[in-house]
Amino acid sequence: MxxxxxxxxxxxxxxxxxxxxxxxxxxxxxxxxxxxxxxxxxxxxxxxxxxxxxxxxxxxxxxxxxxxxxxxxxxxxxxxxxxxxxxxxxxxxxxxxxxxxxxxxxxxxxxxxxxxxxxxxxxxxxxxxxxxxxxxxxxxxxxxxxxxxxxxxxxxxxxxxxxxxxxxxxxxxxxxxYGPFQKTGGEGGVVAIFIHNKLKGEPLNIYGDGTQSRDxxxxxxxxxxxxxxxxxxxxxxxxxxxGTGKDITINRLAELISDGQVPIHHIPHIHPQSEIQKLLCNFQMAERKLSWTPKVPIEEGIKQTEQWIQSALHRKEPFQS
Structure with missing residues (x-):
């Protein structure tokens, strides 16, 4: 086509x-x-x-x-x-x-x-x-x-x-x-931002109390x-x-990525009015009509993303969306 x-x-x-x-x-x-x-x-x-x-x-x-x-x-x-x-x-x-x-x-x-x-x-x-x-x-x-x-x-x-x-x-x-090629700055996703900060030895900053969850x-x-x-x-x-049908709190995500290597801080939310407290996907329609299911678990996805960001940092390449 x-x-x-x-x-x-x-x-x-x-x-x-x-x-x-x-x-x-x-x-x-x-x-x-x-x-x-x-x-x-x-x-x-x-x-x-x-x-x-x-x-x-x-x-x-x-x-x-x-x-x-x-x-x-x-x-x-x-x-x-x-x-x-x-x-x-x-x-x-x-x-x-x-x-x-x-x-x-x-x-x-x-x-x-x-x-x-x-x-x-x-x-x-x-x-x-x-x-x-x-x-x-x-x-x-x-x-x-x-x-x-x-x-x-x-x-x-x-x-x-x-x-x-x-x-x-x-x-x-x-x-x-989330994954490789995602920006690690303000317009990037939380996974890329957290990994980037960890690799640079900087704290992971969580907006609000961190109990909000994402799929x-x-x-x-x-x-x-x-x-x-x-x-x-x-x-x-x-x-x-x-989606994956599984959600994870931002607190737990930060713990998973930091692995005790950098501190985790909570900071005031920049747009609390637009926060969605819990996002958990039901993907039964995609499974039923497309025979689609997600294959990559969060631990493996974080590992692949960290390898890519580490490689980009080593090459001193700019991070692009």
Missing amino acids: NILVTGGTGFIGRWVVGRLLKDGQKVWVIDNLANSSLDNLNEYAGDENLQRVKIMDLKNRASLQELFRENAFDLCYHLAASINVQDSIDDPETTFNNDTMATFYLLEECRKQKVKMVFMSTCMVYARANDEQGIDELSPIKPASPYAGAKIAAENMVLSYFFAYGLPVVVVRPFNT LLYVEDCADFVVEAGYSDQLNGEIVNA
């Missing part, structure tokens, strides 16, 4: 691109590099199926239209987004434009060419899990930040194109994803899920979760 990946130089995007190339698909990548680097695709530079990597902003409608005129795509994985919760609180307009308006522009091109879209949403749209069954696709949503609100708005636009135009679409909601999904498992959602016709017009 001819496949377009937006945000394909980003953390999850580069793993999606890698899986598609491994499958022998022809892949086009677009990204505005606001939160990523072309270096993330260096591993695939010699792959003949990587057709083009184009630096482009999805809000540039003329460039987007030209891209769809020049190429006949079969499938589009839409991962490009502004993802920082605090940034969305400080500057909601930028997040709305990047996450909602840009999605609408892309949808219009997909509609004209009948290109299936897999839309990357987030578990941050949900309210907290109320029981040990976890959050499923029918669980209540709570837009506790403009980021979550922008994603919900974009989700609804994507699904409306299925019902109004018959455009095949899937909305995917992965839970907290942590290794990035290769996430990429496999996203790709399979696009390959299958079983989920058209649906929302589908991916």
Whole structure:
């Protein structure tokens, strides 16, 4: 197939691109590099199926239209987004434009060419899990930040194109994803930040009391899920979760990563109003309809991530999303 990946130089995007190339698909990548680097695709530079990597902003409608005129795509994985919760609180307009308006522009091109879209949403749209069954696709949503609100708005636009135009679409909601190539700064995930601090001999800082919990999904498992959602016709017009079905408190995660080597501190929360106390995924739909289950346990995922960050520190490379 001819496949377009937006945000394909980003953390999850580069793993999606890698899986598609491994499958022998022809892949086009677009990204505005606001939160990523072309270096993330260096591993695939010699792959003949990587057709083009184009630096482009999805809000540039003329460039987007030209891209769809020049190429006949079969499938589009839409991962490009502004993802920082605090940034969305400080500057909601930028997040709305990047996450909602840009999605609408892309949808219009997909509609004209009948290109299936897999839309990357987030578990941050949900309210907290109320029981040990976890959050499923029918669980209540709570837009506790403009980021979550922008994603919900974009989700609804994507699904409306299925019902109004018959455009095949899937909305995917992965839970907290971590692994190699994730940023270790403010826009990175908690696992990458903790590991980076540990390797530099710095304390692990926990926002709040650390009793909040997360369902942590290794990035290769996430990429496999996203790709399979696009390959299958079983989920058209649906929302589908991916996670491990196990959550871990931030306190326990810090203990696991620090391994007694660096201190753990608790500091005031920078956006307590947007905190979700418990995130636990129920991924039964993905298991039932895609035969997908996560393969990498948290201990192995942390080990792989630490090896990658240690290697990058040794090479003194900048950390990219």
